[in-house]
Amino acid sequence: MNLTYKEMKTDWMEQLFLSNGENGQASFQEQMSEMIELISRTFQEATHPYIGKQPTVVQDEIATLFKFPNETQNFTNILQEIAEPILKNSLHVSHEKSIAHLHCPPLIPAIAAELMISSFNQSLDSWDQSTAATYVEQEMIKWLTQQFGYPSNSDGTFTTGGTQSNYTGLLLARDEFCHRKWGRDVKRDGLPPQFHKLRILCSEDAHFTVQKSAAQLGLGESAVIKVKVDENHRMSPIHLKKQLIDLKERELLPFALVGTCGTTDFGSIDPLVELATIAQEEELWFHVDAAYGGALILSESHIWKLEGITAADSITVDFHKLFYQPISCGAFLVKNSHSFRFLNHHADYLNPMEDEEEGIPNLVNKSIVTSRRFDAFKLFLSLKNVGISLFSEMIDATFYLAQETANYLSQQPNIKVENKNPELNTVIFRFEPQNPSGDVCKLNRKIQQEMLYESKAAIAKTSVDGRTYLKFTMLNPRTKIEHIYEIVEEIQTLGWKWRDHT
CATH class of the missing domain: 1.20.1650 (PLP-dependent transferase-like)
Incomplete structure (x- = not known):
């Protein structure tokens, strides 16, 4: 049978796209x-x-x-x-000895959800592109805001993660301040002449995206004021107050305070209750970066560490960390939905005013991006399949393992543990032999690299006070203390092997 060119191409097309056709x-x-x-x-x-x-x-x-x-x-x-x-x-990353970064093993239902998300390929910017998906995201946001203790007029949007969420929070904070102080509509008219006086406060250990956001918002990295941390790497309220006094004396304008709920290295949580009080007294937008620590809302043993987060004007939370979702999956939550007015732009082809008047939800009104994946479905399906109780057990198991690991490392010769009581589930330590003949920082870097290249384990390295340390990030509930014993034994072996060669 001889097929025409058009028939041949049509036959191939039927095999290349998922449809209701047999091929x-x-x-x-x-x-x-x-x-x-x-x-x-x-x-x-x-x-x-x-x-x-x-x-x-x-x-x-x-x-x-x-x-x-x-x-x-x-x-x-x-x-x-x-x-x-x-x-x-x-x-x-699902291997029990992959304990390097904030990089979680994904749940099987979440992986299955990815197949559905990609197959339907909906975009969450307008309702007519995402119909049912729009309402799933709205309900997931409602559930999340309730978990964090937010009021009924709160809102949020799913994001690619902490970077986008932190940027959105600081954008809203900047525009809210400019509107309140000068009646300036930054979205329409741009930054006011006094913009060079605007300042953001965060801890020394806050995520780098605070500075990155300040740069992208036209304020410059120098607009970020770093507040000293205590011995547990939490922001010092005393030093915060001193910084605020200093800013006022210099006639500068602090407008946002960023509290961290789970620093990248130590998992430290800033004193949120005290920070919330200071933010209220000073009329600062209080943003809490809980990209890491936000999963505490599902923890039974550690949820008390979130006290004070309800007072935040906005919250960052990631699900591709302790919620075991495939990258990328995060959310930005805001206490007052009216704050999203600073993002709202109307395009006739996408989210016309008539839709808003008729009550048709177009989620692009709440996001800094247009095309967006249906990532809310991953979290939805995971919670439905796994259940809250087992989620809680998995998260708490990693906290317990972290403390067990810190205890064990503290008993080992030539090991110095930096955080003997982990706030979440990271442990910072270094191999530090007595009377070392070489550079201990280079030695620890060598250990981390050799662990990976010899296929022993994936662990991380970081810097504390200018010195190289090793880091375990235990997000995997399948990792057991026996795996830690084996990894530490390999570290000791490599430490002595390379002790005199660095």
């Missing part, structure tokens, strides 16, 4: 099955968190893949081609 359905199920089989086999064969290859080796292997054919290739052959350079060379 599309068959192709979708076949390719999904093959991909699932390859992923499962890769996980089965992964006995270590990383295969151990050096960066340049992986780079060269990836480079060999970048030859795109003119003609359609067999999907099975493509999977065979990428299995080694891409899948096997990947970091397995």
Whole structure:
């Protein structure tokens, strides 16, 4: 049978797109099955968190893949081609000994949700592009605001994570202040002449995105005033008050206070109750960056550490950390929904005024981005499948393991633990032999690298007071103390091996 060019192309198209057609359905199920089989086999064969290859080796292997054919290739052959350079060379964050960064193992229902999200490919900017998805996100935001103790007129939006959420909070804070103090509509008229006097306060250990946001908001990184922290790496209210007095004496204008609920390294939580009081007295927008620590709302043993967060004007929370969601998935919450007016722009083709008058929700009105994935579905499906009680147990298990680990490390020779009572689930320490003959900072860096390249474990390194430390970030509820024993034994071995060679 001779097919015309048009018929041949149409036949191929039917196999390339998921639809209600027989060819599309068959192709979708076949390719999904093959991909699932390859992923499962890769996980089965992964006995270590990383295969151990050096960066340049992986780079060269990836480079060999970048030859795109003119003609359609067999999907099975493509999977065979990428299995080694891409899948096997990947970091397995679900491995029990992958304890480096704030990078969680994703839940299976969340992975399944990703398939649905990608298959329907809805965009959460306008209702007519996301129909049911719009209402799922709205209900998830309502549930989240209730968990954080926010009032009924609060609101929020899903984001890509802490960077976007922190930026949004500081943008609203800036525009709210300019409107209140000078009657200035920054969205319409731009920054006022006095903008160079605006200041943001946060702790020395706050996330770098506070400074990044200040730069992007036109204020400059120097607009961020760093407040000293105490011995537990929490913001000092005493020093905060001193900074505020100093700013007033210099006729500068503080407008936002950022409290951190879970610093990246130590997991430290600023004294939120005291900060909330100061923010109220000084008429500062109080933003709480709980990207890491926000999961405490589901903890039974540590939820008390969130006391004071209800007073925040806005909150950042990430779900691709302790909520076990695939990247990216976060939310920005605001106590007063009216604050979103500073983001609202109308486009006739997208979110016309008539929709607002008729009560049709277009979620682009609450976001700094336009096209947005249906990430709320991942969290929704996970909570429905796993249940609140088991979520709580998983999160609390990681806190318990962190304390166990800190206790164990404190008993080991040549190990110095920086936070013996972890606030969340990170432990900072270093290998510090007596009478070292080399550079201890270089030694610890070498240990971290060799652990990865020898396929022993994925651990992190960081800097404390200018010195290199090692870090365990224990987000995986499947990691047990026995895994920690094995990792520490390897650290001791490598420490002595490289002691005289750094």
